[in-house]
Amino acid sequence: MNPEFVDTLVVKNDTKIIFLIMDGLGGLPIDGRDRTELESARTPNLDALAGKSVCGLLDPIGYGITPGSGPAHFALFGYDPIKNNIGRGILEAAGIDFPMTDRDLLIRINFATIDTNGIVVDRRAGRIDNETNKRICRKLQDNIQKLSGIEIIFEPVREHRALLTLRGDGLREEILETDPQQAGLPPFPPKALVPEAEETAALLQELIHKAGEILSDEEKANMILLRGYSRYRRYPTLEERYGLNALAIAGYPMYRGIARLLGMVIGPQPSSIQEEFIALRDHYDQHDFFFLHVKPTDSRGEDGNFDAKVAVIEEVDKLIPSVLELQPNVLVVTGDHSTPAALASHSWHPLPVLLSSATCRPDRVDRFGERDCIAGGLGRMPMVYLMGLALAHARRLEKFGA
């Protein structure tokens, strides 16, 4: 079944759906222990909820595929993550709330340090601070506003990262990334990968040359490396696809950016997990879909810190009663992918999910953990179908066929 098939069956009603997403939730045992982070965590509230829910394991993209955050979140919201593969340029732009237009080519800049021979010696320019980043972007912008009739816009992101936007007609994204991916090499030329991209490539070549001149007196950030070229692309929103008036509660720019791309209203920026749950309560009357994004599970997994990830899960567990008090029609608790502390990175392992609703058929799972969820009533399912299932339980899908 094509994930977009559900769109044809959507009806509106007053039900409410909450997606509580612990980023990187899935884990692995570490160092001779025999439990994952989630299995190790004391989670009485999630366990009790699992006992009344239907559980399972989700594959974000497919067997063996380790997803980036972009594709994983697209799958969560029911967007085919491969067909809708989202470029890094757009993700950066979305993350800083840059007002994109459909004439934009969005590119991620890494400021880098090159030596006198043009060899990259630091791909991150010593991770310059945000202030330096802003100053350098202003310097570039003051000297370059237009090239061959194409508008050029520099926007700082953070540390060594910035956004470069080319705005004009006929721009193409099929161009070689200039970041050589390791120090000791010169930047690659921005070569056109298809003949139609020759003009854009020539323009970028000129821009890189100019940028090099302008930054030649900088100690660290004396070159720009380009990657993630992406033409702006408009995605159908959750309102358009599912008739949902969605609110995103997320602290991190990238997730706020993805939510914005999909037409969600962006909530206030919370400064703690607890604040996210308070924001959920405060805005509960105004929306019917809630994306609540908890980042630290992923961050502690990326750090390789098993116990700290366990602690984050336990902190979330304590806040579960405040969600249940809202009595949502559908509550989904899961992640976007696995980030096992054992690997200190995203991974391809499926991740546990629970779906709680008055219409769910309970299974025998009464603990929320990877091994328990194997026996869940959802089985092992592709993440992209989760959204449709939530809509069904919210009674927002009509019968198919007579």
Place this chain on the structure above:
Amino acid sequence: MNPEFVDTLVVKNDTKIIFLIMDGLGGLPIDGRDRTELESARTPNLDALAGKSVCGLLDPIGYGITPGSGPAHFALFGYDPIKNNIGRGILEAAGIDFPMTDRDLLIRINFATIDTNGIVVDRRAGRIDNETNKRICRKLQDNIQKLSGIEIIFEPVREHRALLTLRGDGLREEILETDPQQAGLPPFPPKALVPEAEETAALLQELIHKAGEILSDEEKANMILLRGYSRYRRYPTLEERYGLNALAIAGYPMYRGIARLLGMVIGPQPSSIQEEFIALRDHYDQHDFFFLHVKPTDSRGEDGNFDAKVAVIEEVDKLIPSVLELQPNVLVVTGDHSTPAALASHSWHPLPVLLSSATCRPDRVDRFGERDCIAGGLGRMPMVYLMGLALAHARRLEKFGA
């Protein structure tokens, strides 16, 4: 997810992957017993391995589909078995290491016995011996070398089976098979199934007529039946798709042939199961992927001999420690399909699989058997995704998307 999607994420490293394939591994209980062949076998080594692995059940093609050996092995190596459906003609040619060219139409011959009325009385010509087969092929070749500018090549295979190759331009495979599939009927005419195949069909009609004349003095093999027409087709190799330098250790021609079609190096021909495991050890340093094919599980299943199949599985179990000593990064133990002794044939039942790796998330399965694997962490999965999963565990796939 398209199974070829993993190809876009492949990276190279020094890890090693072993696929230990017991052909026809999956089974059924027989005669009032309540266990399958695998469940009946004493397999302490596989059981211990299952306890530390992730297990599941594989569907080679799909629910209810009984696969031939060709499609099943294509699925094992990550090639869509329906899209890449491999003709019997190519399989026969690969099995005898026939040097195919891209102008070839490859056809399986069954020598048969017809009576004076042209009715097939024995579709296998009394299973003539290999020497007779060779003599008859020579006789045909001596009398037919070319027809209408198309080169004709006869190659004996074994018993009543031979390979017919038509080499030339514009040959087509959309032609009715002439084997009537039962005695008591005349051979079917090689009718063109599409207009473009008319010329090839006429040529085959002429060839069958000539062959009948040449073989008219033979007592048993006095006719040829044609099936499995297949135009030569080059498949991308495991090296091209996955960057794997693969070794096939297999005793039977067809499996060596399939491995050769997929670009594997073909190991020495072993004369026992034990010799296969010795060959694995002897060549372990020179490759990074190993396809170890154990045939007798399937043969005993085809014989309907439950106990003999159990004995083969127990023989393999005893050799497992010699594989573990090699410390492969990923060890997969499974089959290509089920061959229950109860049915004395291939079947559509899913078959058990275990994947052992440092990065696997253990489940609660601690015996390697069909019923135990139902509760495994892999769930029930399409076989075609197994290869990508093995690559992921071997850390040979990079992250998808930002």
